[in-house]
Amino acid sequence: MTYETILTETRGKVGLITLNRPKALNALNSRVLAELVAAVTDFGSNADIGAMVVTGSEKAFAAGADIKEMQALSYADAYTQDFFVGWEDFTRTRKPIIAAVAGYALGGGCELAMMCDFIIAADNAKFGQPEITLGVMPGMGGSQRLTRFVGKSKAMDMCLTGRMMDAQEAERSGLVSRVVPASDLVEEAVKAAAKIAEFSLPSVMMTKEAVNRAYETTLGEGLRFERRLFHSLFAFEDQKEGMAAFAEKRKPNFTNR
Numbered sequence: 049m050t051y052e053t054i055l056t057e058t059r060g061k062v063g064l065i066t067l068n069r070p071k072a073l074n075a076l077n078s079r080v081l082a083e084l085v086a087a088v089t090d091f092g093s094n095a096d097i098g099a100m101v102v103t104g105s106e107k108a109f110a111a112g113a114d115i116k117e118m119q120a121l122s123y124a125d126a127y128t129q130d131f132f133v134g135w136e137d138f139t140r141t142r143k144p145i146i147a148a149v150a151g152y153a154l155g156g157g158c159e160l161a162m163m164c165d166f167i168i169a170a171d172n173a174k175f176g177q178p179e180i181t182l183g184v185m186p187g188m189g190g191s192q193r194l195t196r197f198v199g200k201s202k203a204m205d206m207c208l209t210g211r212m213m214d215a216q217e218a219e220r221s222g223l224v225s226r227v228v229p230a231s232d233l234v235e236e237a238v239k240a241a242a243k244i245a246e247f248s249l250p251s252v253m254m255t256k257e258a259v260n261r262a263y264e265t266t267l268g269e270g271l272r273f274e275r276r277l278f279h280s281l282f283a284f285e286d287q288k289e290g291m292a293a294f295a296e297k298r299k300p301n302f303t304n305r
């Protein structure tokens with residue numbers, strides 16, 4: 049697939065995807081969705097890639113779903129097409145994806161960042177769910193994911209007033225894992241992804257699966273799920289290698305077997 053709205057590159061074992069619709073502040077239209085899904089699927093099936101980073105520009109990660117594309121949509125169109133359902137494909141990838149967010153992450157932009165596994169924010173990042181100002185509401189998961197990240201009170205505040213949260217507030221609230229200077233954002237995110245990509249891929253994928261399960265199940269079920277995955281890692285050569293390397297005071301040589 050030839051990409052028109054994103055750029056992709058590999059940096060060592062990291063797949064880097066950059067949203068690239070600068071004139072529309074990276075607004076997410078159906079082309080961006082198709083290209084993002086294709087890129088993560090491609091990196092997901094590439095054995096040389098261990099983790100991914102999705103980023104935008106210094107001014108905007110993404111200023112939302114494309115309002116101009118949605119403007120004329122009828123209820124019949126929205127319902128029959130199950131508008132936005134395609135974003136579920138983005139969340140299916142089993143390798144970790146870090147969102148590296150600078151500038152605006154609004155509406156669908158904030159929701160895309162939350163679909164990633166964690167968010168590293170630049171000090172100029174601004175997060176918001178301003179759909180209420182357009183006469184609608186979040187439609188790509190904002191009312192659900194934001195509530196799980198920051199709790200009911202702040203999620204209600206964000207979704208009902210449409211106000212933006214700066215990077216410091218986002219870190220305080222648990223929406224982002226860390227804040228870095230805007231000039232270092234991509235480098236820091238790639239460094240974090242490269243660290244993850246050094247580890248044994250099965251343990252990385254199972255860790256992602258287990259943490260995500262915490263959002264969907266009870267504590268008891270989640271603990272049982274975690275233990276089963278933990279036990280299953282003893283079937284991999286990488287468990288023997290990782291523990292032998294520790295005992296022998298050397299770096300492990302993981303083979304993903």
Ligand code: CAA
Pocket residue numbers: 071072073075076111112113114115116152154155156157159178179182185186187188189190
């Ligand atoms: N969709 C389509 N185009 C957008 C866009 C969006 N979400 N956000 C910005 N643009 C376009 C603008 O229309 C403008 O294009 P033109 O030059 O052709 O007029 C260009 O990007 C630059 O934008 P501005 O001139 O507005 O830039 P600014 O610096 O003055 O303001 C901003 C920046 C505050 C982010 C402002 O652009 C803005 O408020 N954007 C809309 C934010 C928004 O409401 N997002 C939610 C969208 S709905 C949604 O996402 C639903 C959902 O749940 C998935």
